[in-house]
Amino acid sequence: MARRPAGLVDIIAAHEDEIIRQWQAELASNGSERRLSAREIETQCRSMLDAFRESAEAGQASERLHDLLAGMTRTRALQGFPISETVSFVLSLKRPLADAAIKALERQPAAALREVMAAGDLIDGLVRNVTEAFARAREEIILHQQQEISELSTPVVKLWDGILALPLIGTLDSSRTQVVMENLLQAIVDEGAQMTIIDITGVPTVDTLVAQHLLKTIAAARLMGAECIISGIRPQIAQTMVHLGVELSVVSKATLAEALGYALAQSGRAVVARRPAGG
Amino acid sequence: MDRIPILKIGPALLVTIQVDLHDDVAMALEEDLGNRIVKSGAKGVLIDISALEIVDSFIGRTLANIAGVARLLDAETVVVGMRPAVAITLVELGLSMPGIRTALDAERGMAVIRARIAEVGTADDHVVDKR
Structure with missing residues:
Protein backbone atom coordinates (compact mmCIF):
# COMPACT_ATOMS: atom_id res chain seq x y z
CA MET A 1 0.00 0.00 0.00
CA GLU A 148 -21.99 -28.34 26.86
CA ILE A 149 -25.05 -29.86 25.21
CA SER A 150 -23.27 -33.05 24.31
CA GLU A 151 -21.91 -33.35 27.86
CA LEU A 152 -25.36 -32.84 29.25
CA SER A 153 -27.07 -35.32 27.01
CA THR A 154 -24.81 -38.33 27.47
CA PRO A 155 -25.21 -39.59 31.01
CA VAL A 156 -24.18 -43.10 31.90
CA VAL A 157 -26.52 -44.62 34.47
CA LYS A 158 -25.77 -47.51 36.79
CA LEU A 159 -28.76 -49.86 36.79
CA TRP A 160 -27.32 -52.67 38.85
CA ASP A 161 -24.00 -53.97 40.03
CA GLY A 162 -22.04 -54.35 36.82
CA ILE A 163 -24.91 -53.22 34.59
CA LEU A 164 -24.81 -49.77 33.03
CA ALA A 165 -27.34 -47.99 30.86
CA LEU A 166 -26.59 -45.37 28.25
CA PRO A 167 -29.82 -43.58 27.34
CA LEU A 168 -29.05 -41.79 24.09
CA ILE A 169 -31.13 -38.75 23.24
CA GLY A 170 -30.82 -36.78 20.03
CA THR A 171 -28.87 -37.29 16.85
CA LEU A 172 -25.57 -39.14 17.00
CA ASP A 173 -22.83 -37.42 15.03
CA SER A 174 -19.16 -38.26 15.07
CA SER A 175 -18.14 -35.70 17.70
CA ARG A 176 -20.94 -36.76 20.00
CA THR A 177 -20.13 -40.41 19.50
CA GLN A 178 -16.63 -39.60 20.66
CA VAL A 179 -17.93 -38.06 23.89
CA VAL A 180 -20.43 -40.88 24.42
CA MET A 181 -17.74 -43.47 23.87
CA GLU A 182 -15.28 -41.84 26.25
CA ASN A 183 -17.91 -41.43 28.98
CA LEU A 184 -19.12 -44.98 28.57
CA LEU A 185 -15.67 -46.59 28.59
CA GLN A 186 -14.64 -44.59 31.64
CA ALA A 187 -17.85 -45.62 33.41
CA ILE A 188 -17.15 -49.27 32.51
CA VAL A 189 -13.75 -48.99 34.19
CA ASP A 190 -15.08 -47.09 37.21
CA GLU A 191 -17.99 -49.44 37.83
CA GLY A 192 -16.33 -52.63 36.70
CA ALA A 193 -19.33 -53.17 34.46
CA GLN A 194 -19.80 -56.30 32.37
CA MET A 195 -23.01 -55.30 30.66
CA THR A 196 -24.06 -52.07 29.03
CA ILE A 197 -27.53 -51.35 27.73
CA ILE A 198 -27.53 -48.73 24.98
CA ASP A 199 -31.06 -47.35 24.88
CA ILE A 200 -31.82 -45.50 21.68
CA THR A 201 -35.45 -44.61 22.39
CA GLY A 202 -34.48 -40.93 22.12
CA VAL A 203 -32.57 -41.21 18.86
CA PRO A 204 -34.87 -39.81 16.15
CA THR A 205 -33.30 -41.55 13.15
CA VAL A 206 -30.85 -44.36 12.62
CA ASP A 207 -29.14 -44.23 9.26
CA THR A 208 -26.03 -46.06 8.18
CA LEU A 209 -23.78 -43.41 9.71
CA VAL A 210 -25.47 -43.54 13.11
CA ALA A 211 -25.37 -47.33 12.98
CA GLN A 212 -21.67 -47.17 12.28
CA HIS A 213 -21.18 -44.89 15.28
CA LEU A 214 -23.14 -47.30 17.44
CA LEU A 215 -21.09 -50.22 16.20
CA LYS A 216 -17.87 -48.37 17.04
CA THR A 217 -19.07 -47.77 20.58
CA ILE A 218 -20.09 -51.41 20.92
CA ALA A 219 -16.74 -52.61 19.56
CA ALA A 220 -14.81 -50.36 21.96
CA ALA A 221 -16.86 -51.56 24.93
CA ARG A 222 -16.26 -55.14 23.86
CA LEU A 223 -12.51 -54.52 23.74
CA MET A 224 -12.75 -53.41 27.35
CA GLY A 225 -14.52 -56.64 28.21
CA ALA A 226 -18.11 -55.40 28.45
CA GLU A 227 -21.04 -56.74 26.46
CA CYS A 228 -23.53 -54.34 24.89
CA ILE A 229 -27.26 -54.70 24.45
CA ILE A 230 -29.29 -52.35 22.27
CA SER A 231 -32.77 -51.46 23.43
CA GLY A 232 -35.56 -49.12 22.50
CA ILE A 233 -35.49 -49.37 18.72
CA ARG A 234 -38.87 -48.05 17.62
CA PRO A 235 -40.77 -50.07 15.01
CA GLN A 236 -40.44 -47.36 12.33
CA ILE A 237 -36.71 -47.13 12.98
CA ALA A 238 -36.37 -50.90 12.87
CA GLN A 239 -38.13 -50.79 9.50
CA THR A 240 -35.79 -48.12 8.16
CA MET A 241 -32.78 -50.05 9.41
CA VAL A 242 -33.89 -53.20 7.65
CA HIS A 243 -34.59 -51.29 4.46
CA LEU A 244 -31.16 -49.67 4.62
CA GLY A 245 -29.55 -53.03 5.29
CA VAL A 246 -28.11 -51.86 8.60
CA GLU A 247 -26.95 -54.84 10.65
CA LEU A 248 -26.04 -54.25 14.29
CA SER A 249 -25.27 -57.90 15.12
CA VAL A 250 -25.72 -57.48 18.86
CA VAL A 251 -28.43 -58.55 21.25
CA SER A 252 -31.35 -56.22 20.71
CA LYS A 253 -34.34 -55.85 23.01
CA ALA A 254 -37.52 -53.87 22.43
CA THR A 255 -37.53 -52.06 25.76
CA LEU A 256 -35.06 -51.06 28.42
CA ALA A 257 -36.93 -53.26 30.92
CA GLU A 258 -36.46 -56.35 28.77
CA ALA A 259 -32.82 -55.49 28.25
CA LEU A 260 -32.33 -55.19 32.01
CA GLY A 261 -34.02 -58.55 32.51
CA TYR A 262 -31.70 -60.11 29.96
CA ALA A 263 -28.64 -58.47 31.51
CA LEU A 264 -29.62 -59.70 34.97
CA ALA A 265 -30.16 -63.21 33.64
CA GLN A 266 -26.78 -63.14 31.88
CA SER A 267 -25.07 -62.22 35.13
CA GLY A 268 -26.83 -65.05 36.92
CA ARG A 269 -29.50 -63.03 38.65
CA ALA A 270 -33.27 -63.18 38.44
CA VAL A 271 -36.07 -60.89 39.47
CA VAL A 272 -38.57 -62.80 41.60
CA ALA A 273 -42.00 -61.49 42.57
CA ARG A 274 -42.52 -61.62 46.35
CA ARG A 275 -46.26 -61.91 45.97
CA PRO A 276 -48.60 -62.68 43.05
CA ALA A 277 -48.85 -59.85 40.56
CA GLY A 278 -51.79 -57.55 41.20
CA GLY A 279 -52.36 -59.06 44.66
CA MET B 1 16.48 -57.47 24.04
CA ASP B 2 13.71 -57.48 26.65
CA ARG B 3 11.47 -60.50 26.76
CA ILE B 4 8.06 -60.47 28.29
CA PRO B 5 7.84 -63.14 31.03
CA ILE B 6 5.16 -65.82 30.61
CA LEU B 7 3.86 -67.23 33.89
CA LYS B 8 1.96 -70.45 34.21
CA ILE B 9 -0.91 -70.28 36.66
CA GLY B 10 -2.95 -73.47 36.84
CA PRO B 11 -4.34 -74.24 33.43
CA ALA B 12 -3.56 -70.80 32.04
CA LEU B 13 -0.60 -68.75 30.94
CA LEU B 14 -0.38 -65.22 32.26
CA VAL B 15 1.38 -62.51 30.31
CA THR B 16 1.57 -59.12 31.95
CA ILE B 17 2.83 -56.44 29.63
CA GLN B 18 4.31 -53.68 31.74
CA VAL B 19 6.79 -52.08 29.39
CA ASP B 20 6.33 -50.37 26.07
CA LEU B 21 5.68 -53.13 23.62
CA HIS B 22 8.22 -52.53 20.87
CA ASP B 23 7.77 -54.37 17.64
CA ASP B 24 10.63 -56.85 18.19
CA VAL B 25 9.47 -57.56 21.76
CA ALA B 26 5.95 -58.19 20.47
CA MET B 27 7.22 -60.61 17.83
CA ALA B 28 9.36 -62.45 20.39
CA LEU B 29 6.30 -62.72 22.64
CA GLU B 30 4.27 -64.25 19.83
CA GLU B 31 6.95 -66.88 19.29
CA ASP B 32 7.57 -67.62 23.00
CA LEU B 33 3.89 -67.93 23.71
CA GLY B 34 3.35 -70.50 20.97
CA ASN B 35 6.19 -72.63 22.37
CA ARG B 36 4.92 -72.32 25.94
CA ILE B 37 1.38 -73.33 25.02
CA VAL B 38 2.67 -76.49 23.38
CA LYS B 39 5.05 -77.28 26.24
CA SER B 40 2.57 -76.65 29.05
CA GLY B 41 -0.63 -77.78 27.38
CA ALA B 42 -2.31 -74.62 28.62
CA LYS B 43 -5.92 -74.10 27.66
CA GLY B 44 -5.98 -70.38 28.15
CA VAL B 45 -3.78 -67.33 27.71
CA LEU B 46 -4.40 -64.23 29.77
CA ILE B 47 -2.79 -61.08 28.40
CA ASP B 48 -2.94 -58.14 30.77
CA ILE B 49 -2.42 -54.86 28.96
CA SER B 50 -3.59 -52.52 31.71
CA ALA B 51 -0.20 -50.83 31.75
CA LEU B 52 -0.17 -50.19 28.01
CA GLU B 53 -0.93 -46.61 27.14
CA ILE B 54 -0.21 -46.82 23.46
CA VAL B 55 -1.34 -49.60 21.17
CA ASP B 56 -0.62 -49.05 17.50
CA SER B 57 -1.91 -51.06 14.59
CA PHE B 58 1.12 -53.37 14.69
CA ILE B 59 0.58 -54.29 18.34
CA GLY B 60 -3.12 -54.70 17.67
CA ARG B 61 -2.36 -57.10 14.86
CA THR B 62 0.21 -58.97 16.97
CA LEU B 63 -2.40 -59.49 19.68
CA ALA B 64 -4.79 -60.82 17.03
CA ASN B 65 -2.02 -63.09 15.70
CA ILE B 66 -1.29 -64.41 19.19
CA ALA B 67 -4.96 -65.22 19.59
CA GLY B 68 -4.94 -66.99 16.22
CA VAL B 69 -1.85 -69.04 17.09
CA ALA B 70 -3.27 -69.91 20.51
CA ARG B 71 -6.57 -70.98 19.02
CA LEU B 72 -4.80 -73.38 16.64
CA LEU B 73 -3.04 -74.80 19.69
CA ASP B 74 -6.39 -75.17 21.49
CA ALA B 75 -5.96 -72.33 23.95
CA GLU B 76 -8.27 -69.38 24.35
CA THR B 77 -6.77 -65.90 24.54
CA VAL B 78 -8.35 -63.31 26.80
CA VAL B 79 -7.07 -59.76 26.67
CA VAL B 80 -7.77 -57.96 29.93
CA GLY B 81 -7.47 -54.47 31.33
CA MET B 82 -7.56 -52.46 28.12
CA ARG B 83 -7.69 -48.74 28.80
CA PRO B 84 -10.56 -46.67 27.38
CA ALA B 85 -8.22 -44.54 25.28
CA VAL B 86 -6.61 -47.65 23.81
CA ALA B 87 -10.00 -49.17 23.00
CA ILE B 88 -11.08 -46.00 21.21
CA THR B 89 -7.83 -45.86 19.24
CA LEU B 90 -8.15 -49.49 18.13
CA VAL B 91 -11.75 -49.00 17.04
CA GLU B 92 -10.81 -45.86 15.13
CA LEU B 93 -8.01 -47.81 13.47
CA GLY B 94 -10.59 -50.36 12.41
CA LEU B 95 -9.07 -53.06 14.63
CA SER B 96 -11.95 -54.30 16.70
CA MET B 97 -10.22 -57.71 17.05
CA PRO B 98 -13.30 -59.89 16.66
CA GLY B 99 -11.37 -63.11 17.36
CA ILE B 100 -10.20 -62.09 20.82
CA ARG B 101 -12.11 -62.54 24.03
CA THR B 102 -11.85 -59.59 26.38
CA ALA B 103 -12.46 -58.99 30.06
CA LEU B 104 -12.32 -56.01 32.33
CA ASP B 105 -9.61 -57.31 34.67
CA ALA B 106 -7.41 -60.35 35.26
CA GLU B 107 -9.85 -61.93 37.71
CA ARG B 108 -12.72 -61.89 35.23
CA GLY B 109 -10.40 -63.01 32.47
CA MET B 110 -9.43 -66.01 34.57
CA ALA B 111 -13.13 -66.76 35.09
CA VAL B 112 -13.59 -66.83 31.30
CA ILE B 113 -10.75 -69.32 30.94
CA ARG B 114 -12.04 -71.48 33.82
CA ALA B 115 -15.48 -71.55 32.21
CA ARG B 116 -13.94 -72.76 28.96
CA ILE B 117 -11.90 -75.43 30.71
CA ALA B 118 -15.00 -76.62 32.52
CA GLU B 119 -16.60 -76.93 29.09
CA VAL B 120 -13.89 -78.66 27.12
CA GLY B 121 -11.74 -80.26 29.85
CA THR B 122 -7.95 -80.30 29.74
CA ALA B 123 -5.45 -82.69 28.28
CA ASP B 124 -3.32 -82.82 31.42
CA ASP B 125 -5.39 -83.98 34.32
CA HIS B 126 -2.80 -82.92 36.84
CA VAL B 127 -3.33 -79.25 36.08
CA VAL B 128 -6.88 -79.40 37.37
CA ASP B 129 -7.18 -79.43 41.09
CA LYS B 130 -9.31 -82.51 41.71
CA ARG B 131 -9.38 -82.38 45.48
Missing part, protein backbone atom coordinates in the same frame (compact mmCIF):
# COMPACT_ATOMS: atom_id res chain seq x y z
CA ALA A 2 1.27 3.49 -0.83
CA ARG A 3 2.60 5.54 2.02
CA ARG A 4 0.01 8.03 3.18
CA PRO A 5 1.00 11.67 3.42
CA ALA A 6 1.72 12.64 7.02
CA GLY A 7 -1.30 14.96 6.91
CA LEU A 8 -3.75 12.58 8.56
CA VAL A 9 -1.38 11.88 11.42
CA ASP A 10 -0.88 15.58 12.10
CA ILE A 11 -4.60 16.24 11.95
CA ILE A 12 -5.34 13.51 14.48
CA ALA A 13 -2.57 14.70 16.79
CA ALA A 14 -3.76 18.29 16.63
CA HIS A 15 -7.47 17.64 17.04
CA GLU A 16 -7.45 14.55 19.23
CA ASP A 17 -9.76 15.83 21.95
CA GLU A 18 -12.18 17.27 19.48
CA ILE A 19 -12.34 14.09 17.44
CA ILE A 20 -12.94 12.01 20.57
CA ARG A 21 -15.68 14.37 21.70
CA GLN A 22 -17.40 14.33 18.36
CA TRP A 23 -17.01 10.56 18.10
CA GLN A 24 -18.72 10.09 21.45
CA ALA A 25 -21.49 12.48 20.43
CA GLU A 26 -21.92 10.50 17.23
CA LEU A 27 -22.18 7.24 19.18
CA ALA A 28 -24.70 8.76 21.57
CA SER A 29 -26.85 10.04 18.73
CA ASN A 30 -26.81 6.58 17.12
CA GLY A 31 -28.38 5.31 20.29
CA SER A 32 -25.78 2.56 20.49
CA GLU A 33 -23.29 1.90 23.27
CA ARG A 34 -25.94 2.44 25.90
CA ARG A 35 -24.74 -0.63 27.69
CA LEU A 36 -21.32 0.86 28.36
CA SER A 37 -20.57 3.76 30.67
CA ALA A 38 -19.32 7.03 29.18
CA ARG A 39 -15.91 6.47 30.73
CA GLU A 40 -15.54 3.02 29.22
CA ILE A 41 -16.45 4.42 25.82
CA GLU A 42 -13.95 7.24 26.16
CA THR A 43 -11.16 4.83 27.13
CA GLN A 44 -11.97 2.62 24.16
CA CYS A 45 -12.16 5.61 21.80
CA ARG A 46 -8.84 6.99 23.02
CA SER A 47 -6.91 3.75 22.75
CA MET A 48 -8.39 3.10 19.34
CA LEU A 49 -7.66 6.60 18.03
CA ASP A 50 -4.12 6.25 19.30
CA ALA A 51 -3.65 2.96 17.47
CA PHE A 52 -5.39 4.47 14.45
CA ARG A 53 -2.92 7.34 14.32
CA GLU A 54 -0.08 4.88 14.46
CA SER A 55 -1.65 2.99 11.56
CA ALA A 56 -2.15 6.18 9.56
CA GLU A 57 1.54 6.84 10.01
CA ALA A 58 2.47 3.40 8.75
CA GLY A 59 -0.02 3.67 5.89
CA GLN A 60 -1.83 0.47 6.86
CA ALA A 61 -3.65 -0.94 9.84
CA SER A 62 -1.03 -1.87 12.44
CA GLU A 63 -0.85 -5.10 14.41
CA ARG A 64 -1.78 -3.22 17.56
CA LEU A 65 -4.91 -1.78 15.98
CA HIS A 66 -5.91 -5.25 14.71
CA ASP A 67 -5.40 -6.84 18.11
CA LEU A 68 -7.13 -4.02 19.92
CA LEU A 69 -10.15 -4.18 17.68
CA ALA A 70 -10.28 -7.98 17.63
CA GLY A 71 -10.11 -8.06 21.43
CA MET A 72 -12.81 -5.44 21.75
CA THR A 73 -15.09 -7.20 19.27
CA ARG A 74 -14.60 -10.51 21.04
CA THR A 75 -15.45 -9.08 24.45
CA ARG A 76 -18.55 -7.45 23.05
CA ALA A 77 -19.62 -10.59 21.21
CA LEU A 78 -19.28 -12.62 24.41
CA GLN A 79 -21.36 -10.03 26.24
CA GLY A 80 -24.07 -10.45 23.63
CA PHE A 81 -23.73 -7.13 21.77
CA PRO A 82 -25.13 -7.25 18.25
CA ILE A 83 -22.53 -6.89 15.54
CA SER A 84 -24.14 -3.69 14.23
CA GLU A 85 -23.14 -1.84 17.39
CA THR A 86 -19.50 -2.72 17.11
CA VAL A 87 -19.50 -1.88 13.40
CA SER A 88 -21.15 1.48 14.00
CA PHE A 89 -18.62 2.14 16.76
CA VAL A 90 -15.88 1.96 14.11
CA LEU A 91 -17.88 3.70 11.38
CA SER A 92 -18.72 6.59 13.69
CA LEU A 93 -15.06 7.59 13.58
CA LYS A 94 -15.39 8.50 9.90
CA ARG A 95 -17.28 11.76 10.32
CA PRO A 96 -15.21 13.28 13.13
CA LEU A 97 -12.04 12.52 11.18
CA ALA A 98 -13.48 14.01 7.99
CA ASP A 99 -14.62 17.12 9.82
CA ALA A 100 -11.20 17.55 11.39
CA ALA A 101 -9.47 17.08 8.05
CA ILE A 102 -11.73 19.56 6.27
CA LYS A 103 -11.22 22.09 9.01
CA ALA A 104 -7.45 21.67 9.02
CA LEU A 105 -7.08 21.80 5.25
CA GLU A 106 -9.71 24.40 4.51
CA ARG A 107 -7.59 26.05 1.84
CA GLN A 108 -6.65 22.81 0.08
CA PRO A 109 -9.81 20.93 -0.80
CA ALA A 110 -7.91 18.37 -2.90
CA ALA A 111 -5.59 17.50 0.01
CA ALA A 112 -8.52 17.40 2.42
CA LEU A 113 -10.37 15.01 0.12
CA ARG A 114 -7.29 12.82 -0.11
CA GLU A 115 -6.95 12.63 3.67
CA VAL A 116 -10.65 11.91 4.15
CA MET A 117 -10.45 9.10 1.62
CA ALA A 118 -7.33 7.71 3.22
CA ALA A 119 -9.05 7.64 6.59
CA GLY A 120 -12.11 6.09 4.97
CA ASP A 121 -10.06 3.30 3.41
CA LEU A 122 -8.46 2.46 6.73
CA ILE A 123 -11.81 2.41 8.50
CA ASP A 124 -13.38 0.22 5.82
CA GLY A 125 -10.59 -2.28 6.38
CA LEU A 126 -11.25 -2.13 10.12
CA VAL A 127 -14.93 -2.91 9.61
CA ARG A 128 -13.92 -6.02 7.72
CA ASN A 129 -11.75 -7.03 10.68
CA VAL A 130 -14.60 -6.43 13.08
CA THR A 131 -16.95 -8.70 11.16
CA GLU A 132 -14.32 -11.42 10.96
CA ALA A 133 -13.48 -11.17 14.66
CA PHE A 134 -17.17 -11.19 15.48
CA ALA A 135 -17.79 -14.32 13.41
CA ARG A 136 -14.85 -16.03 15.10
CA ALA A 137 -16.10 -15.11 18.56
CA ARG A 138 -19.58 -16.35 17.67
CA GLU A 139 -18.16 -19.65 16.44
CA GLU A 140 -16.29 -19.97 19.70
CA ILE A 141 -19.52 -19.50 21.62
CA ILE A 142 -21.39 -22.00 19.46
CA LEU A 143 -18.65 -24.59 19.86
CA HIS A 144 -18.67 -24.10 23.60
CA GLN A 145 -22.42 -24.54 23.74
CA GLN A 146 -22.29 -27.63 21.56
CA GLN A 147 -19.79 -29.18 23.94
